Amino acid sequence: MTNQPFSPVKRKSVPLPLYLLHEKADRKAVALSLLKWLDSFHAQGRAHGRLSPERLFITPEGELDPACESPAGELNSLERYFFSGEGCPQSPQEEVARDVDALGALLCLITLGFAPPPVSLRKGRRFSEFGFSVLGQWPASFLDLMDQILLRDDRGLPKLSDLMGALAREVEAETETAWETGSDAPPPDHETCDHPDDSSLPGEVDDAAVGEPHAEDGEHGGLAFDEPVEEGEEAWLAPAATDEPPAAARDPGDPAPRLSKVMMKRLPNATVGRELEVDLLASLHTVDFPFGGVTPCDGLPPGLTCEQSVLRGRPETAGEWEFDVECELAEPQPGHPSSLHRRLVLTVNPDPRSLWRNIDSDRNLPYWKEDRVAVCLDVSPAMVIGASSRGRSHAHVGSCRDDDMAMGWIPETDWYVLTVADGAGSATYSREGSRIACQQVNAYLEQCLKSEGVTECLLASLAASESGAWGEATPQTRSLLYSLFGEAALSARKAIERAAALASAQTRDFHTTLITVLAHPLGEKGWLVAAFSIGDGAAGMIGIGEGAPSLLTKPDAGEYAGQTVFLTMPEVLSTSYESIYARISAWVVSRLDALILMTDGVTDPRFDSETRLADPACWQGVWEDVQAELTSASSREEASHAVLKWMDFHSPGHHDDRTLVLLSPSLFPTHS
Amino acid sequence: MRRLPVYLLLDTSGSMKGEPLESVKSGIQAMLGGLRQDPHALESLHLSIITFDRLVKVVMPLTGLESLQMPQITCPDSGPTNLGAALEELCRRVAQEVRLSTGENKGDWRPILFVMTDGSPSDVQLYREMVPQVRRIGFATIVACAAGPKAKKEDLSPLADHVVTLETMDSSGFLSFFRWVSSSVAAGNVSMGATTELKLPEPPPEIIVV
Numbered sequence: 001m002t003n004q005p006f007s008p009v010k011r012k013s014v015p016l017p018l019y020l021l022h023e024k025a026d027r028k029a030v031a032l033s034l035l036k037w038l039d040s041f042h043a044q045g046r047a048h049g050r051l052s053p054e055r056l057f058i059t060p061e062g063e064l065d066p067a068c069e070s071p072a073g074e075l076n077s078l079e080r081y082f083f084s085g086e087g088c089p090q091s092p093q094e095e096v097a098r099d100v101d102a103l104g105a106l107l108c109l110i111t112l113g114f115a116p117p118p119v120s121l122r123k124g125r126r127f128s129e130f131g132f133s134v135l136g137q138w139p140a141s142f143l144d145l146m147d148q149i150l151l152r153d154d155r156g157l158p159k160l161s162d163l164m165g166a167l168a169r170e171v172e173a174e175t176e177t178a179w180e181t182g183s184d185a186p187p188p189d190h191e192t193c194d195h196p197d198d199s200s201l202p203g204e205v206d207d208a209a210v211g212e213p214h215a216e217d218g219e220h221g222g223l224a225f226d227e228p229v230e231e232g233e234e235a236w237l238a239p240a241a242t243d244e245p246p247a248a249a250r251d252p253g254d255p256a257p258r259l260s261k262v263m264m265k266r267l268p269n270a271t272v273g274r275e276l277e278v279d280l281l282a283s284l285h286t287v288d289f290p291f292g293g294v295t296p297c298d299g300l301p302p303g304l305t306c307e308q309s310v311l312r313g314r315p316e317t318a319g320e321w322e323f324d325v326e327c328e329l330a331e332p333q334p335g336h337p338s339s340l341h342r343r344l345v346l347t348v349n350p351d352p353r354s355l356w357r358n359i360d361s362d363r364n365l366p367y368w369k370e371d372r373v374a375v376c377l378d379v380s381p382a383m384v385i386g387a388s389s390r391g392r393s394h395a396h397v398g399s400c401r402d403d404d405m406a407m408g409w410i411p412e413t414d415w416y417v418l419t420v421a422d423g424a425g426s427a428t429y430s431r432e433g434s435r436i437a438c439q440q441v442n443a444y445l446e447q448c449l450k451s452e453g454v455t456e457c458l459l460a461s462l463a464a465s466e467s468g469a470w471g472e473a474t475p476q477t478r479s480l481l482y483s484l485f486g487e488a489a490l491s492a493r494k495a496i497e498r499a500a501a502l503a504s505a506q507t508r509d510f511h512t513t514l515i516t517v518l519a520h521p522l523g524e525k526g527w528l529v530a531a532f533s534i535g536d537g538a539a540g541m542i543g544i545g546e547g548a549p550s551l552l553t554k555p556d557a558g559e560y561a562g563q564t565v566f567l568t569m570p571e572v573l574s575t576s577y578e579s580i581y582a583r584i585s586a587w588v589v590s591r592l593d594a595l596i597l598m599t600d601g602v603t604d605p606r607f608d609s610e611t612r613l614a615d616p617a618c619w620q621g622v623w624e625d626v627q628a629e630l631t632s633a634s635s636r637e638e639a640s641h642a643v644l645k646w647m648d649f650h651s652p653g654h655h656d657d658r659t660l661v662l663l664s665p666s667l668f669p670t671h672s
Numbered sequence: 673m674r675r676l677p678v679y680l681l682l683d684t685s686g687s688m689k690g691e692p693l694e695s696v697k698s699g700i701q702a703m704l705g706g707l708r709q710d711p712h713a714l715e716s717l718h719l720s721i722i723t724f725d726r727l728v729k730v731v732m733p734l735t736g737l738e739s740l741q742m743p744q745i746t747c748p749d750s751g752p753t754n755l756g757a758a759l760e761e762l763c764r765r766v767a768q769e770v771r772l773s774t775g776e777n778k779g780d781w782r783p784i785l786f787v788m789t790d791g792s793p794s795d796v797q798l799y800r801e802m803v804p805q806v807r808r809i810g811f812a813t814i815v816a817c818a819a820g821p822k823a824k825k826e827d828l829s830p831l832a833d834h835v836v837t838l839e840t841m842d843s844s845g846f847l848s849f850f851r852w853v854s855s856s857v858a859a860g861n862v863s864m865g866a867t868t869e870l871k872l873p874e875p876p877p878e879i880i881v882v
Contacts, residue, residue, distance in 0.1 A: 266741060268739065269738060269739050269740070269741065271738060318708075347708075347741070349708055349714060349737075349738050350708065350709065350714070352711040352714040352715050353711070355709065355710070355711035355714070356711050392711075393712065396711065396712075557773055558773065558779075559772040559773055559779055559810070560772065560773065560779045560780060560781060560782040560783075560810065561674040561773065561778055561779045561780055561781045561782075562674075562781055562782070563782070604674075604778070608777075608778055609774075609775060609776050609777055609778060610773075610775045610776075611775050611776050652673055652715045653673040653674050653675075653715045653716045654673075654674075655712070
């Protein structure tokens with residue numbers, strides 16, 4: 001019966017709710033018929049989802065009308081309403097759950113005459129407790145199975161065959177019962193039951209049928225199933241039960257069913273250009289239908305192939321792809337189809353790299369600065385180069401670089417002053433904040449260090465300490481560096497406050513971090529290096545031998561990423577002496593291969609934790625990478641551009657501005 | 673890799689059944705489609721959806737946008753709006769899912785929270801207890817959307833940094849809300865880094881900032 005081809009129905013079938021209103025309705029026969037039909041539906045490997053009782057037409061014999069059924073693989077008017085239209089369920093488990101819910105609701109309607117009790121009432125209570133006397137007519141074993149469906153207790157779900165078995169004997173015994181032409185009048189408003197979705201299906205209802213006034217007089221109200229169809233009775237019948245082929249009638253202008261025609265399966269998301277490998281047999285596997293092989297029906301998304309049921313390749317185009325596959329059953333049953341269709345849904349993400357735009361910053365913006373700069377010191381004995389590049393996040397929206405840098409060498413005293421600063425991404429004019437910070441700090445320190453007195457004082461006191469470590473520096477050194485760095489930072493902040501006042505803005509609109517490092521060669525003894533920092537980013541020494549750490553600064557970080565402190569925060573410089581001392585470090589190192597200052601745009605992707613930031617090997621790694629980039633350079637200028645190019649490395653999720661300042665005594669040592 | 677965790681708390685109480693919920697779902701779907709076109713979001717955005725009615729359901733634990741698939745969201749026929757219980761679950765999830773910086777690991781970006789309700793909390797006592805706990809998490813921003821005429825915006829103001837109202841609960845209203853959510857998320861991606869409060873983009877006219 002289930003595989004009968006569609007034929008127009010001439011008998012007087014009625015929708016299930018209407019059928020059930022009849023006193024003589026054979027509820028058990030209906031239940032059995034529905035169970036059989038669902039069983040055959042499942043046997044085709046399909047899920048039905050929500051079942052709308054109004055769309056189930058019942059013959060006078062209490063059987064599901066064959067018009068409701070369809071040959072395997074096709075979809076008739078009724079079937080389309082089984083799909084809830086809520087899109088594709090996510091997993092076979094969810095599909096099963098939805099089918100079971102639908103079955104429970106339907107059986108509840110048939111046995112009790114109303115929709116299933118709300119979950120809150122159902123919980124822990126047996127199905128029979130909700131019933132009325134009608135329940136007595138049902139076999140106890142059937143009611144017990146109903147409990148399992150509705151209560152979802154630990155007994156698990158019953159099989160459809162069990163439910164059918166529990167009903168079959170009873171129904172067979174009653175099949176002899178003939179239908180009588182009922183005199184029971186159906187409720188006068190039965191018309192509304194006929195076709196509950198009239199409004200949503202314009203044009204398909206026969207005008208004559210709807211307009212017939214006969215129903216009001218009640219005389220035709222009997223369920224005169226055996227009588228031939230007469231004109232006046234058409235109103236009893238839903239349009240599906242007329243000569244009009246319903247499938248054809250409902251095809252146009254009803255897009256929803258087409259989506260549900262084939263059972264859909266969503267595959268894990270893919271990304272353009274990234275290798276994809278999905279075992280379709282495993283993805284489509286269900287307990288009921290082990291498949292032996294999966295082959296694509298038509299085209300696959302570009303870049304993908306399917307061999308031996310494995311989908312693989314690198315997707316070329318982003319989007320939501322849907323494609324059909326044919327699944328051969330591993331153990332085909334006689335009388336059932338040997339293969340099933342499945343529709344696969346695949347989301348292909350674009351390659352994030354392809355989405356980044358590079359929009360030049362607007363030169364008319366206040367405090368505009370170049371997107372990319374590379375600079376070097378020409379005359380200093382040791383090579384000093386710096387590069388600063390706008391991050392992708394700024395380039396994407398055409399905003400300015402927020403980082404800045406400054407470097408200087410003082411010929412009189414052979415001091416190097418190096419500074420980098422990172423303007424806060426969320427502050428409007430932070431690009432100017434970082435520029436002022438770098439310029440002002442360098443100017444102040446260069447001015448101070450021109451004085452022979454300061455240099456002598458610093459050298460004398462540091463040389464006096466045994467290890468050359470800041471922690472053991474004399475009070476004189478400490479207070480000297482304290483005032484040097486402290487005053488430099490304070491002068492920078494004052495300069496920023498003045499700039500903010502001029503721009504009628506707040507100081508916080510200029511939020512910036514600051515890292516500044518002083519270095520002085522000591523001939524045979526090596527180098528004296530002192531550093532000061534507020535905020536994130538880092539400065540480090542490479543090739544210094546034993547005794548001193550690589551990391552010169554202590555980055556300020558919060559519990560979440562991106563939380564840091566800024567030079568421009570009032571509390572940073574107005575707290576205790578100790579907290580400012582804690583920002584300073586100074587070392588005498590016997591040798592020095594390189595000194596590197598980086599903003600967090602470089603440190604975050606290169607050092608993924610504070611532990612690694614403190615690891616000299618990681619600093620060595622960065623230095624080796626940079627050196628490799630410098631091999632082709634033949635001058636300091638070229639070296640600075642090589643560093644700029646190196647900083648374009650791609651690291652997912654890291655698109656901040658990048659700035660790196662490098663001092664190396666060994667590379668390009670003389671003025672080129 | 674640093675993640676931007678975004679939590680979406682959705683009211684699925686009985687009054688949302690039908691068109692409102694369908695509109696919310698298509699709004700989220702559209703939002704996801706849009707975010708997939710944003711390279712920032714594609715690389716760092718992680719989304720979690722928690723629904724609340726009588727029950728609180730984590731319909732989607734914190735998942736990266738790249739692998740994220742739209743979850744099933746359903747609505748009971750009736751029942752209370754247990755926003756307090758939802759906040760309780762939220763605190764548990766954040767403690768479990770959001771990574772804080774340690775010596776060994778870089779933390780996530782500060783999380784963002786969106787709450788959408790069309791009523792007022794039924795579990796008032798619990799709601800009041802949970803508000804300060806949620807505030808202590810340190811969300812970069814908390815946006816509450818009071819949708820429809822029955823939503824009580826004054827109940828939401830202790831919880832949220834920004835309370836917005838949505839007059840109509842139809843698809844265009846929700847669509848513009850979620851479009852705004854996604855642009856806020858995109859803004860969050862670039863403007864993180866300061867300790868100052870996250871600046872939200874200008875909302876569309878359908879959304880009224882309270």
